[in-house]
Amino acid sequence: MNTLSPDNHGLRLFVRYLVLTLIAAIFVFPLVFMVMSSLKPSQQLLIDSGSLRAFLPVGDISLNNYTMAFDRAPVALFVANSLFITGTTVILSLFVCSLAGFSIAILSWRGKAFVLSAILATLTVPFETIAVPLLLMSSKLPWIGMDGLEVGWLNSYRVQIIPFIADGLTIFLFVQYFRDIPSDLVEAARAEGASWWQVYSKVLMPLSGPIIATAAILKFLVMYNQYLWPLMVVQEEGYRPVLVGLQYFFQLNTAWGEIMAYLSMITVPVLVFYLFLQRAFIASIASTGVKG
Amino acid sequence: MAQQKSLTQSNVSGWAFALPGFGLMVAFIILPFFFAIWFSLTNQRLISPNPPSFVGLSNYVDLLSLGTIVLEPERDATGAVIRDNAGDITYPRLRNFTRNNPDYPQLQGMREWFGWQTGPNDELRRVILAKDVVFMRALKNTFTFVIIVAPLQAGLALMLALLINQKLRGINVYRAIYFMPVVISIVVVAFLWRLIYDGNNGLLNNILGALSFGRFEPVDWLGQPSTALGSIIAMSIWQAVGFHMVIWLSGLQTISPTLYEAAELEGASKWQTFRYVTWPGLRNTAVLILIVITMQAFGLFAQVDVMTNGGPLDSTQTIVFQAIERGYGKQDISGGSAISVILFLIVLSISMIQRYLTRERNT
Numbered sequence: 001m002n003t004l005s006p007d008n009h010g011l012r013l014f015v016r017y018l019v020l021t022l023i024a025a026i027f028v029f030p031l032v033f034m035v036m037s038s039l040k041p042s043q044q045l046l047i048d049s050g051s052l053r054a055f056l057p058v059g060d061i062s063l064n065n066y067t068m069a070f071d072r073a074p075v076a077l078f079v080a081n082s083l084f085i086t087g088t089t090v091i092l093s094l095f096v097c098s099l100a101g102f103s104i105a106i107l108s109w110r111g112k113a114f115v116l117s118a119i120l121a122t123l124t125v126p127f128e129t130i131a132v133p134l135l136l137m138s139s140k141l142p143w144i145g146m147d148g149l150e151v152g153w154l155n156s157y158r159v160q161i162i163p164f165i166a167d168g169l170t171i172f173l174f175v176q177y178f179r180d181i182p183s184d185l186v187e188a189a190r191a192e193g194a195s196w197w198q199v200y201s202k203v204l205m206p207l208s209g210p211i212i213a214t215a216a217i218l219k220f221l222v223m224y225n226q227y228l229w230p231l232m233v234v235q236e237e238g239y240r241p242v243l244v245g246l247q248y249f250f251q252l253n254t255a256w257g258e259i260m261a262y263l264s265m266i267t268v269p270v271l272v273f274y275l276f277l278q279r280a281f282i283a284s285i286a287s288t289g290v291k292g
Numbered sequence: 293m294a295q296q297k298s299l300t301q302s303n304v305s306g307w308a309f310a311l312p313g314f315g316l317m318v319a320f321i322i323l324p325f326f327f328a329i330w331f332s333l334t335n336q337r338l339i340s341p342n343p344p345s346f347v348g349l350s351n352y353v354d355l356l357s358l359g360t361i362v363l364e365p366e367r368d369a370t371g372a373v374i375r376d377n378a379g380d381i382t383y384p385r386l387r388n389f390t391r392n393n394p395d396y397p398q399l400q401g402m403r404e405w406f407g408w409q410t411g412p413n414d415e416l417r418r419v420i421l422a423k424d425v426v427f428m429r430a431l432k433n434t435f436t437f438v439i440i441v442a443p444l445q446a447g448l449a450l451m452l453a454l455l456i457n458q459k460l461r462g463i464n465v466y467r468a469i470y471f472m473p474v475v476i477s478i479v480v481v482a483f484l485w486r487l488i489y490d491g492n493n494g495l496l497n498n499i500l501g502a503l504s505f506g507r508f509e510p511v512d513w514l515g516q517p518s519t520a521l522g523s524i525i526a527m528s529i530w531q532a533v534g535f536h537m538v539i540w541l542s543g544l545q546t547i548s549p550t551l552y553e554a555a556e557l558e559g560a561s562k563w564q565t566f567r568y569v570t571w572p573g574l575r576n577t578a579v580l581i582l583i584v585i586t587m588q589a590f591g592l593f594a595q596v597d598v599m600t601n602g603g604p605l606d607s608t609q610t611i612v613f614q615a616i617e618r619g620y621g622k623q624d625i626s627g628g629s630a631i632s633v634i635l636f637l638i639v640l641s642i643s644m645i646q647r648y649l650t651r652e653r654n655t
Contacts, residue, residue, distance in 0.1 A: 013460075020455060024469045027530070030484045031472070033495060037487075046493040051502075054495060100313030109306025115314050122321045124643065128591045128612045129636045132619030132628035133327035134320065136338060166316035186300075196305045225477035227594050232620045243479045256487060263480050274475045278468045281475065285535055286542035 029055065035268065038065050038260035045257050065261035072258060073248035074237065075265065082241040082266075085160045086223040092165045093219050094212060100166070101174025102200045106186060116175075122168040128228070134163065135232050155236040164223060170215045173287065177211040178204060214284035217277070224270065242266045325636075332630035338623035351630035357423035359399045361389055365415050373415055383417055390421065405429075427631070430609040433521060437528075437610070438589040445529045445536060446581050450574075452533065453540035454566075467541075471534035478531055482598035485527045489513035489599075514600050517607035524595050524608060532588065536581050543577030544570070583643045590639050611635050 032055045037045045039061045048054045069075055103109070104116055138153040153159040181204060189203045205212075227243045234240055243266075249259045274281050332351050336344040363383040366374045374382050386404055389396045399421060405428050407419035422428045456467045473481060488495040491512030500508040513523040547570060555565045593612040596602060602609040602617075611631060619628020 016458065016460065020460075020463075020466045023452070023455070024466055027469055027473060027534070030481070030488060030530075031476075033488070034484055049487070049493050049495045050498045096313045096316065100310045103306050103309035106300060107302050107306040107309065108300045109303045109310075112306060112310075115310055118322065119314065119317060122317060124587075124640060125321060125325055125636065126587055126591050126639060128593060128615065129632040129639075130321060130324040130328060132615055132625060132632055133324040133331055135620060136331070136336065136625045137324060137327065139338065162316070163320035166313040166320075168317065168321075171313055171317075196302065196309070200309070221475060225479070227477065227479045227597075228616065231597075232616070243477055246479065246483065259483065263483060267476055267480050270475055271472065274472070275468065278471070282467065282471055282538050285471075285474070285538045288539070 031267075031271070034260055035264050037257065038264040039063070040065075040257060042255050042257040045260070065255075065257040066265070068255070069249075069258045069261045069265070072255075073245055073262070075245070075262065077238070078240055078242045078245035079266065081157075081239060082224060082243075085157060085226075085241060086220060088157075089161050089164050089223050090216050090219045092161070093167070093170055094215055096166050097170040097215065098174045098205065098208070098212075099200065100171045101178055102204060104171070105175045105178035106199070106204075107196065119168045119171055123172070131228060131232065138163075138233055154233050155239055156234075157239060159233045160226070160230055160239070160241070163229075164219075169288065170219065173211055173215055174208075177208060181207060210283075213280050214287050217281055217284040218288070328629040328632045328636075331626050332633050334626050336625045336629075338619075338625055344626070347626075351626050352634070353423070355424050355427050355627075355630055355634070357402070358405075358428075359402050359421040359423075361386075361396070361399060361419050361421065362410070363417040363419060365417075381415060381417070386419065386421070426606055426609055427614055429606045430611050430614045433607070433609055434590060434592060434611045436521065437525060437592055438586055440525055441528060441589045442582060442585045444525075445533055445585055446578070448529065449533045449536035449581070450540050452537040453544055454570075456537065456541060457544050470537060473531045474534045476531070478528075478594045479598055481527065481531045482595045485523075485530075486514065486599050489523050489527075491515055515604060517605045520600055520604060520608050524592075524599060528589075528592070528595055532585075536585065539581055539584070540574070540577060543574050547573035579646060582646050586642055586646070587639055590635060590642075611638075 033049070036055055036057055037048075039057055040048060041060055041062075041064070044059050048059065053059070100119075104112060104119075138159050140151065141153045143150050143153060143156075143158065185203055185207075186199055189199050194202065225243065226241060230239075230241050230244045234244065246259075246262065249255065249262060331344075333346060333348060334344040335347050335351075363386075365381045365383055368374055376382050390399045390402050393399070402421035402423050403425045405420045405422040405425050407417055410416045410418045452470055456463060456470065491497070491510060491514075494510075494513070496513065497508070497510040501510065511519060513519050551569045551573070552565065555569050560568070591612055592610045593616065596608050596610055596613050597616075600608045602613055612635065615628045615631035615635065618624045618631065
């Protein structure tokens with residue numbers, strides 16, 4: 001390559017950072033706009049979006065939109081619902097999928113090849129294609145509740161949790177991870193008389209921190225951002241998650257200030273969480289692309 | 293648990309460990325998938341006093357039937373073409389053919405999808421009719437969306453990945469920022485962009501106005517058929533491009549540094565290095581990314597639901613939006629299921645075609 005004078009090198013470095021920063025601005029501006037707007041009265045918000053003031057905390061700044069958002073909709077309930085549904089599903093999913101992954105990666109049993117290929121085949125079925133029949137199924141499924149046997153899962157937590165516990169990708173991630181663990185470890189534990197359950201819980205799971213983090217993050221993103229499914233199966237306010245709760249802000253008059261406050265409330269905690277764990281987040285997305 | 297002969301042979305434990313996960317997948321993914329096929333062959337509704345009955349392929353016929361007809365212009369007694377006040381040729385009304393016309397049973401109940409002039413002097417008019425015009429538009433819009441988004445998003449994601457793959461101080465900060473929209477729900481993003489795209493005070497109109505010193509006429513981006521789908525495409529790429537950037541990055545990092553060193557020794561230009569070192573190493577990643585983007589793009593729903601509701605004039609109707617509108621909105625489980633099955637067949641055949649095409653080039 002041709003040699004560069006120091007000045008030229010500095011200029012090229014500057015241009016590189018300039019390009020990177022301009023692109024970063026494209027990704028950041030709607031989020032800055034969201035947070036800044038949430039602090040302004042709706043009237044001012046609309047006027048400000050005509051200038052750079054849209055991205056600055058200037059003018060009549062207050063937390064009024066946040067208070068008004070709480071008045072308009074049961075925000076705390078929606079957030080609690082989302083956290084409960086997401087948390088429960090993530091934990092159950094980690095348990096159930098790691099068990100299945102363990103069984104497929106470590107044990108030999110009749111029918112395993114069939115089960116594995118069925119699990120992999122589900123990766124080609126987008127959720128959107130089963131949503132409609134699943135809706136009908138959910139309306140007819142039985143459940144044993146406080147008052148004995150009941151029929152129908154609509155308007156409940158279970159309809160938002162149970163169908164999403166097991167999925168092909170999570171199981172597959174555990175299978176891949178467990179396969180790479182040296183078999184000596186398993187054999188040694190078995191030689192000392194450990195049961196398979198003990199091999200799973202005492203030997204393999206303690207070594208699985210990275211893949212547990214990956215699977216938990218992927219599941220968290222899917223579950224916290226659920227929209228289509230709760231829209232279809234939950235009509236009662238008591239079970240609504242955060243994104244379906246957005247509808248409240250479009251009834252009667254659309255108050256953009258309150259909408260921005262609500263969007264900020266449900267988004268910023270996730271973003272902060274992400275910025276703290278961004279390496280793990282990015283690694284978990286990258287791991288979905290390991291094998292085609 | 294009993295001791296096994298072979299060290300890992302255990303049918304009982306194997307099934308016991310796998311069953312919770314596999315059982316749930318059978319119940320909530322595999323079974324509904326087969327139900328979709330079955331329901332699409334019946335007249336199942338969400339709530340109905342009558343038991344469903346088998347109707348064969350009629351749901352598919354209703355969705356997919358197409359017809360065509362050539363209209364002769366209306367002529368007066370001398371045989372001259374009759375024109376209306378605006379000078380346009382007048383034709384007999386389509387409903388004469390599509391409503392109980394014994395000569396055209398195949399056009400019964402159809403509506404005009406589109407048409408064009410043909411024949412000598414362009415006097416004839418060829419009309420394409422469809423039994424379900426809205427679904428046809430949904431198919432066309434979804435394919436348009438996929439055909440634009442897949443290459444554009446994959447290409448932009450690759451450019452970002454190449455930028456982020458540079459060895460620069462602080463590059464991880466940029467990587468974190470580019471990826472940020474991925475962790476935000478597409479629903480939140482769609483609400484934000486609804487305000488950005490607003491026709492009156494929208495941020496986008498104001499930015500474009502400022503950049504052009506006021507010469508730019510404000511556009512109601514989501515409110516007119518010519519720009520609505522394009523606006524949704526731009527926003528969807530903004531949200532998801534970071535996801536695919538990360539997958540490209542992990543592909544880039546599997547390419548051995550020694551190959552780059554060799555290229556540098558040979559005096560290869562930047563483009564040659566990309567063309568002969570980087571790109572061949574990314575073939576598998578490219579296949580994976582195209583399949584993933586295609587599958588995600590065919591699922592287009594939330595953006596439409598939040599931003600346009602399929603409008604204006606059906607210009608943003610999509611396959612999934614139609615499936616949900618029927619299966620859930622109109623409680624027509626069988627119609628929604630038939631659309632779902634069609635969607636699955638499309639996704640499956642496209643990913644098979646993509647695999648096939650890229651496999652050929654590899655060898």
